[in-house]
Amino acid sequence: MSDKWLESLATVDAQSGYELAIKLSRMAVKYTQPSDEMRNKLRPDYGENADSLIAVSQVVAINFQTVSAANNYWRS
Amino acid sequence: MSDKWLESLATVDAQSGYELAIKLSRMAVKYTQPSDEMRNKLRPDYGENADSLIAVSQVVAINFQTVSAANNYWRS
Amino acid sequence: MSDKWLESLATVDAQSGYELAIKLSRMAVKYTQPSDEMRNKLRPDYGENADSLIAVSQVVAINFQTVSAANNYWRS
Amino acid sequence: MSDKWLESLATVDAQSGYELAIKLSRMAVKYTQPSDEMRNKLRPDYGENADSLIAVSQVVAINFQTVSAANNYWRS
Amino acid sequence: MSDKWLESLATVDAQSGYELAIKLSRMAVKYTQPSDEMRNKLRPDYGENADSLIAVSQVVAINFQTVSAANNYWRS
Amino acid sequence: MSDKWLESLATVDAQSGYELAIKLSRMAVKYTQPSDEMRNKLRPDYGENADSLIAVSQVVAINFQTVSAANNYWRS
Numbered sequence: 001m002s003d004k005w006l007e008s009l010a011t012v013d014a015q016s017g018y019e020l021a022i023k024l025s026r027m028a029v030k031y032t033q034p035s036d037e038m039r040n041k042l043r044p045d046y047g048e049n050a051d052s053l054i055a056v057s058q059v060v061a062i063n064f065q066t067v068s069a070a071n072n073y074w075r076s
Numbered sequence: 077m078s079d080k081w082l083e084s085l086a087t088v089d090a091q092s093g094y095e096l097a098i099k100l101s102r103m104a105v106k107y108t109q110p111s112d113e114m115r116n117k118l119r120p121d122y123g124e125n126a127d128s129l130i131a132v133s134q135v136v137a138i139n140f141q142t143v144s145a146a147n148n149y150w151r152s
Numbered sequence: 153m154s155d156k157w158l159e160s161l162a163t164v165d166a167q168s169g170y171e172l173a174i175k176l177s178r179m180a181v182k183y184t185q186p187s188d189e190m191r192n193k194l195r196p197d198y199g200e201n202a203d204s205l206i207a208v209s210q211v212v213a214i215n216f217q218t219v220s221a222a223n224n225y226w227r228s
Numbered sequence: 229m230s231d232k233w234l235e236s237l238a239t240v241d242a243q244s245g246y247e248l249a250i251k252l253s254r255m256a257v258k259y260t261q262p263s264d265e266m267r268n269k270l271r272p273d274y275g276e277n278a279d280s281l282i283a284v285s286q287v288v289a290i291n292f293q294t295v296s297a298a299n300n301y302w303r304s
Numbered sequence: 305m306s307d308k309w310l311e312s313l314a315t316v317d318a319q320s321g322y323e324l325a326i327k328l329s330r331m332a333v334k335y336t337q338p339s340d341e342m343r344n345k346l347r348p349d350y351g352e353n354a355d356s357l358i359a360v361s362q363v364v365a366i367n368f369q370t371v372s373a374a375n376n377y378w379r380s
Numbered sequence: 381m382s383d384k385w386l387e388s389l390a391t392v393d394a395q396s397g398y399e400l401a402i403k404l405s406r407m408a409v410k411y412t413q414p415s416d417e418m419r420n421k422l423r424p425d426y427g428e429n430a431d432s433l434i435a436v437s438q439v440v441a442i443n444f445q446t447v448s449a450a451n452n453y454w455r456s
Contacts, residue, residue, distance in 0.1 A: 004319065005319065006317075006318050006319040006322060007318070007319075008317075008318055008378065009318050009372065009377055009378065010379075013082075013084075014082050014083070014084055014085050015080065015081065015082040015083075018082060018100070018103065019107075022104065022107055022108075024322070024365065024368065025361050025365065026361075027322065028326065028360060028361035028364035028365070029357045029358070029360070029361050031323075031326055031364075032326075032350070032351060032357055032360050032361075033351045033352070033357055038351070038352060042352070042353075042354040042357070043354075045353075045354035045355075046108070046354040046355070046358065047108060047109045047114070048109070048114060048118070049118075049121075049354075050118040050119075050121035050122040050125075050128055051121075051122070051127075051128055051131065051355075052354055052355055052358060053105045053108055053109055053118070054105070054122065054128060054131045054132055054135060055131070055355065055358045055359070055362070056104060056105070056108050056358055057101050057102075057104035057105050057108075057135045058131070058134060058135045058138065058362060059358060059361045059362045059365050060104035060107075061100065061101065061104070061135050061138035061139045061142070062138060062362065062365035062366060062369065063365045063368070064100065064139070064142060065138065065141065065142045065369065066365070066368060066369045066372050066377075068085065068142050068145075068146060069145070069372075069373070069377065070372060070377035070378075070379070073085050073142075073145065073146035074084065074085065074146075075086075075146070089158075089160075090158050090159070090160055090161050091156065091157065091158040091159075094158060094176070094179065095183075098180065098183055098184075122184070123184060123185045123190070124185070124190060124194070125194075125197075126194040126195075126197035126198040126201075126204055127197075127198070127203075127204055127207065129181045129184055129185055129194070130181070130198065130204060130207045130208055130211060131207070132180055132181070132184050133177050133178075133180035133181050133184075133211045134207070134210060134211045134214065136180035136183075137176065137177065137180070137211050137214040137215045137218070138214060140176065140215070140218060141214065141217060141218045144161065144218050144221075144222060145221070149161050149218075149221065149222035150160065150161065150222075151162075151222070165234075165236075166234050166235070166236055166237050167232065167233065167234040167235075170234060170252070170255065171259075174256065174259055174260075198260070199260060199261045199266070200261070200266060200270070201270075201273075202270040202271075202273035202274040202277075202280055203273075203274070203279075203280055203283065205257045205260055205261055205270070206257070206274065206280060206283045206284055206287060207283070208256055208257070208260050209253050209254075209256035209257050209260075209287045210283070210286060210287045210290065212256035212259075213252065213253065213256070213287050213290040213291045213294070214290060216252065216291070216294055217290065217293065217294045220237065220294050220297075220298060221297070225237050225294075225297065225298035226236065226237065226298075227238075227298070241386075241388075242386050242387070242388055242389050243384065243385065243386040243387075246386060246404070246407065247411075250408065250411055250412075274412070275412060275413045275418070276413070276418060276422070277422075277425075278422040278423075278425035278426040278429075278432055279425075279426070279431075279432055279435065281409045281412055281413055281422070282409070282426065282432060282435045282436055282439060283435070284408055284409070284412050285405050285406075285408035285409050285412075285439045286435070286438060286439045286442065288408035288411075289404065289405065289408070289439050289442035289443045289446070290442060292404065292443070292446060293442065293445065293446045296389065296446050296449075296450060297449070301389050301446075301449065301450035302388065302389065302450075303390075303450070308395065309395065310393075310394050310395040310398060311394070311395075312393075312394055312454065313394050313448065313453050313454060314455075328398070328441065328444065329437050329441065330437075331398065332402065332436055332437035332440035332441070333433045333434070333436070333437050335399075335402055335440075336402075336426070336427060336433055336436050336437075337427045337428070337433055342427070342428060346428070346429075346430040346433070347430075349429075349430035349431075350430040350431070350434065353430075355431075356430055356431055356434060359431065359434045359435070359438070360434055362438060363434060363437045363438045363441050366438065366441035366442060366445065367441045367444070369445065370441070370444060370445045370448050370453075373448075373449075373453065374448060374453035374454075374455070
């Protein structure tokens with residue numbers, strides 16, 4: 001993947017940091033399964049499954065730890 | 077999601093930090109499955125399943141690490 | 153949940169910190185499934201299942217990281 | 229559980245720290261399922277199952293992070 | 305495995321750090337299952353399975369924490 | 381297990397740190413299932429299963445966090 005999709009871990013506030021964590025979580029899937037068609041096909045498999053959604057939330061939580069630390073927790 | 081739902085990771089005490097961790101855990105699900113109807117439909121799938129509840133607790137634990145560190149563990 | 157159940161992450165020693173980690177692990181389940189009756193009904197599902205017990209132990213381990221850091225690892 | 233089983237996170241070296249991490253991993257199971265008989269009954273369920281053993285190893289890894297940090301990684 | 309495949313955790317920016325995290329995630333699989341043929345055979349098992357892809361994303365998230373901390377979060 | 385198998389978390393470089401993380405991941409399995417025969421019997425169960433290999437990779441990632449921190453990320 002030669003596109004530039006991640007400039008920095010710095011974000012203006014906690015919520016945009018959380019949204020970056022979501023993006024980071026999705027990108028690993030994209031690197032592993034580059035086909036847009038296949039990923040779209042799999043969407044109902046996790047979007048309508050409670051355990052899959054909890055697992056997604058776990059990945060976001062781990063990435064949010066990273067982004068939060070990178071931003072010194074947006075402490076003023 | 078353009079709503080502002082996260083102002084800061086700072087909380088007044090440990091318990092409200094824990095409650096913020098719960099909110100953070102739920103928001104990733106909401107970003108991934110924005111339909112209120114679908115999320116409500118899935119509720120019994122995890123609310124009445126021991127392994128799902130343990131998985132929820134794990135996500136909260138990870139987010140609570142982040143919130144606790146952000147608040148310097150509410151050390152006085 | 154308006155009850156006060158978490159005063160602080162500070163504990164007198166490592167073992168009581170571990171016991172606080174267990175409490176933290178259980179509280180996320182209680183927030184997600186507030187019915188005492190349902191939680192009691194689910195008890196054998198995880199208490200007599202090796203994989204569920206290992207998963208419980210993992211949640212406790214994550215919360216114990218938080219409590220240990222909060223207490224500076226009870227270093228004297 | 230009123231017994232004293234954890235005096236400190238300090239250990240003399242990395243290997244005894246690893247062994248403490250194993251003990252910490254087991255204790256959460258004991259708190260959740262206090263019956264020795266039941267735990268013994270469950271032993272083959274995880275001891276002869278690859279995925280369960282990997283899960284055990286994950287819990288130990290998390291606890292070993294805690295013990296290692298507590299001991300400042302046994303840096304001399 | 306006697307090949308040199310990891311020179312350093314230092315990367316020029318966050319995106320290349322993320323790509324290193326992906327490499328680190330794959331290498332553990334390679335150490336555990338050295339057969340290229342077998343790993344190729346398993347590819348559809350995870351590449352076309354939503355839960356497996358989420359699990360991959362989780363491993364990448366953990367390794368990205370390590371790489372990010374190693375690079376001091378690429379703070380300028 | 382009275383053998384000495386872990387002298388230190390210090391390694392000469394990142395790759396040998398990664399290999400130590402693999403060893404740490406395997407040792408928890410060995411402590412839990414000491415029978416060489418049983419562990420060998422279980423090898424195909426995880427070596428030929430994508431989800432098991434991803435789970436192995438996750439344990440290695442967690443241990444690699446510990447080893448990396450112990451070595452101050454091999455920063456020169």
